[in-house]
Amino acid sequence: MSEQQGLPPVRGPLVYRQSIWTRLTHWTWAICLFFLLLSGLQIFNAHPALYIGQQSGFEFENAVLEIGAINTPQGPRGRTTIFGQQFDTTGVLGMSGSAEQPTFTGFPGAVTIPSYRDLATGRVVHFFFGWIFVAALFVWFLASFINGHLRRDIVPKGADLAGLPRDALDHARLRLHHGRRYSPLQKLSYFTVFFILFPLIILTGLTMSPGMDAAWPWLLDVFGGRQTARTIHFVVMVLLVLFFIVHIIMVLLAGPLNELRSMITGWYRTSPGTPGEQGDRS
Template structure:
């Protein structure tokens, strides 16, 4: 047994999990108010510059849900654009089961989203300060040259679900957490702030940085989608690597390593 997760890591991990749950569902509520994404400074009126559009259209057989991605149309009836029972369908981009609130309420969705967004930002600052102080960032997150050399072999092992149980994170874990914590989290925060008119007045250079408010909104959505994919893969790896052992580490800090792990200071017999 090794003490693998510090109290700061465990606290921020669960706060992020809580925040991301409410941010995702309230964010989809906000997206439903205008279910389209664009590239550029503005959305088109006399032209169509949408890269994604979700809605409902009339057809010979009645209304159907339709999702348009880069000009290609997909019938998504029952999932996106039109969902719910046939006698009382819901014509929203994402169904109510995936939004907070579950009914159309943009104002409440924005209040929930902004409340948890600031908790999310504060948690990131706390994690960064604690990780710099206790060495977690340097030791467990930033990939070293040796990690990059061992990365292909570790990727192959993960593809075969042969997950090691060492004292520290492996190359795939380090690189994944680095991309999430040091790239995706700052990116989703920065693009979210770029959509604020108040911040646009104080820092107009952010609009130039992300190519306009509409482009920032699209990047914000794609970053969210990437985090959802990361969460799904993360859960699969937790199940494959031993859910009880991993959960114990994120609750108590103690983690049971695999055979052959060299002993170290702070181990529990």
């Protein structure tokens, strides 16, 4: 019998990885993005189509996405058109619910806030959580700049870019490392979210506001019109949803208890052999 049998597994040190500001804003964003997504789909259902340019209407052929329903010999069917390509999306998009009592909306009520048609309430919910989201982002940027989190963990450096192919291969093989700092792939992902996707979704949201257009008319020029801004806003929302799905999958694969402890208490269990430093727990 091996002398090692029955011994507890070797564990790496606990390190203080997430500050209180990172944890508070992380959970604030999670709540905000949930309500922003579902209320945003309620707003989208008021006109379930996306265009490129300043205008939209019957006289223009600038739609890149249209969700609706059509009559067929077999009865009404949901139809989604993407860049001219038509897809039958009955039961999911355009037409949902039972055959006896179908609902004709872009997205079904199960994924909108409110679940019934109410554009006014959807806009109130969307704007309320939108401004909380912006405030949390401002707090995070300020705190992360002061405590060095931005420089240390978010902005990729030359060594991170050099190590990106190896880190991407390790993730593809599910060889996940629990280090003190973020891996190159994590840094690049978070940098993209914080410096590209978040600013884009905020600025395009402001571009769709007539009041903001009056105050900042340059927004319309930057994004090529209100309709183009709406399309970019929708695309960025889809990218953030995809990021969230991948994020949850990686949390489950990396060890959900350790990852959750990091975002609740700040303490993170690293892999064995990770160098310790002052403030770590064994």
